[in-house]
Amino acid sequence: MTISREDIEKVAVLARIRLDEEQIPALEKDLGNILSLVDQLTAADTDNVEPLAHPLDAVQRLRPDEVTESNQREAFQAIAPATENGLYLVPRVIE
Amino acid sequence: MQWDIVIGLEIHVQLATKTKIFSGSSTAFGAEPNTQASAVDLAMPGTLPVPNEQAFRYAVMFGLAVNAEIGRRSVFDRKNYFYPDLPKGYQTTQLDHPIVGPGFVDIDLADGRSKRVRIHHAHLEEDAGKSLHEDFHGMTGIDLNRAGTPLIEIVTEPDMNSAEEAVAFAKKLHSLVSSIGICDGDMSQGSLRFDVNISLKPKGSDELGTRTETKNLNSFRFMEQAIAHEVERQMDILEDGGRIIQETRLYNGDRDESRSMRSKEEANDYRYFPCPDLLPVEIDDAFIESARVLLPELPDDRKARFKEQFGLNDYDAGLLSADARLAGFFEETASHGKDPKLAANWVLGEFSARLNAEDKTVTQAPITGTQLGQLVTRIADNTVSSSGAKKVFEALWNGEGDNADAIIESQGLKQVSDTGALEQMVDEVLANMPDQVAQYQQETDPKKQKKMLGGFMGPLMKASRGQGNPKLFNEILLKKLKG
Incomplete structure (x- = not known):
C-alpha cells in the first residue's frame, strides 16, 4: 500500500502539523509501511466477528448528576499563555 | 420550472442536567467565564471522562416520547477537528450506535392536515465552549463554561417540504422537550439550536438535489426567513443553469442575508473513531422503565x-x-x-x-x-x-x-338582569326614538332590521350605565318592536 504526497499533505493540514518538504519522502515510506500492516489485518476473515468498540470486555459505569467540581480557574489560568477577564486568549479566529 | 423543496433538520438540544456530560462541573447558566470549566472540560492530560447518568436518562425519555427504539448499547466516538473552543481537539459524540434510534413526530399544519416527520436518530454529545470575537488586542477570548454541556442532536429524515412544515416541526419539538422537562426550552440562551438542510428538486422527481446546511438558527422566525431566503437563492442558481455547492451557510437574520461558512466537500474530514476513553454504555429494561415513569403527559x-x-x-x-x-x-x-x-x-x-x-x-x-x-x-x-x-x-x-x-x-360592574327594570329602560328609550322605531317596523329585509337593532343598543347601554344584560335587552327589544 502506498500513500501519495497529496494524502500526506492533507493529513498534515488536518492534524495542524507543519511539514518541511524534505520530511515528506521519509513519511511516505513510514506511513506506507503502516498502511501495509493494516492491509495485512484487513486480509483476516472477520465475517463472523462483531466489530469491537473497546478492547476491554466491560461496560461503562455512569456517574450520578451531582456537582463535584469547584472553581479552580486561577490554578488553571496560571499556566495559560494569555488570559483576560477570566477568558483564555488565543490568536484571533474568524470564520 | 416548478421545484419541490426538501428539508431535513438537525436540532441540538441542551439537556437540563445539573452537571456536564463527562465531568461533575456545574452547567448553571450565567457564571463568570471559565469558573465552571474543570480539568476534564479543559482536556488536561491524564483526565478521564465519566458519563452522566441523567444525560442518558433524558435521552431515553426523549426516545420514548418520539416512539423511537432505544439503543441498548451505545458507543461514543471522537469527531476530530481543531477549534479553540474545543480543547480536546475532538468532540465526543455518537456515530454508529446512538442512544436513540428511528422514531417519529406527527405535526399539525394550518390547513388541518397532519404530517408524520421521521426521526432518523438522536445521539448524545458534548457542547463546545464559546468564542468571543470582540477585540482582545487582536486576540479571541475563550469561555469554556459551556464546553461539555450535554446535548442530544436530533436528526430528522428529509420529510418536510416547506418552511411552514419545518417551523411546525421545530415548535412541536420545542414543546415536547420542554414538556418532558429534559430541556429548559430557552431559545434565547441557545438551549435549542436548529440546523436546516435544504435542497430543491424538479417537481415530482425522485432524485434529491444537492443540499446546503444553514446553521445555528435560534428562533422560529429566523428559521422561517432563512428557509425562504435559501430556497430563493437555490432557485435562482438552478434556473440560471448553475449548480448548488454542498456547503454550510450562516444566516444573518437582522440583514436577511447568508454567506458560505466552509465548503463541506473539502474542509470537513472528521476522521471518526471509537473513543478509547469510554466503554460502551449498556441500557437495560430497568433503566428504560425508570425513564418511562418520569415522562409526564405528552x-x-x-x-x-x-x-x-x-x-x-x-x-x-x-x-x-x-x-x-x-x-x-x-x-x-x-x-x-x-x-x-x-x-x-x-x-x-x-x-x-x-x-x-x-x-x-x-x-x-x-x-x-x-x-x-x-x-x-x-x-x-x-x-x-x-x-x-x-x-x-x-x-x-x-x-x-x-x-x-x-x-x-x-366597580359596579354587575350586569342588570332584572327583566322588569330592563323593560322599563327599553320603553323609555323607544319612546324617545319614534322615527327609528317606525323605520324599523317598515323594513322588510331581516338583515337590515338586524343592523337597525344595533342602533337601539347604544342608548340602552347608556341608559343602564353599561350594566344592562345585552342578551336580555335584545330579547326585550325584539318583542317590543314587533309591537
Missing part, C-alpha cells in the same frame, strides 16, 4: 384529553396543550370556571395577549388560573357582561383586587 395525549374532557375544538386544544405551563394554567382556569370553552377563549385571548404584550411567561403572570376561572364563571352566569369582564380582568392583572366578585362589586 402534548399529543394532552391535546386528545382536552378535546375529550373539555369539548374543545382541535385548534384550541392544540394551542393549549403545546406548552405544559399554559396547559396547567388553562386546567386551573377551567376547573374554577363553569364553561371550559369560555375559559379556553380567555386563556388564549385576553390572557395570552397580555403575556405577549408584556413579554411575560405564564409563570410570571400576575393572575392565577383560579382568579381567571372565577371571572369566567361570572361571565358564564351573566353576572358580568363581556365588556365588564375585560375591566375585571384589567383590575385583576393590575392587582386592584383579589377576586372577580369583589371587583365586580366595588
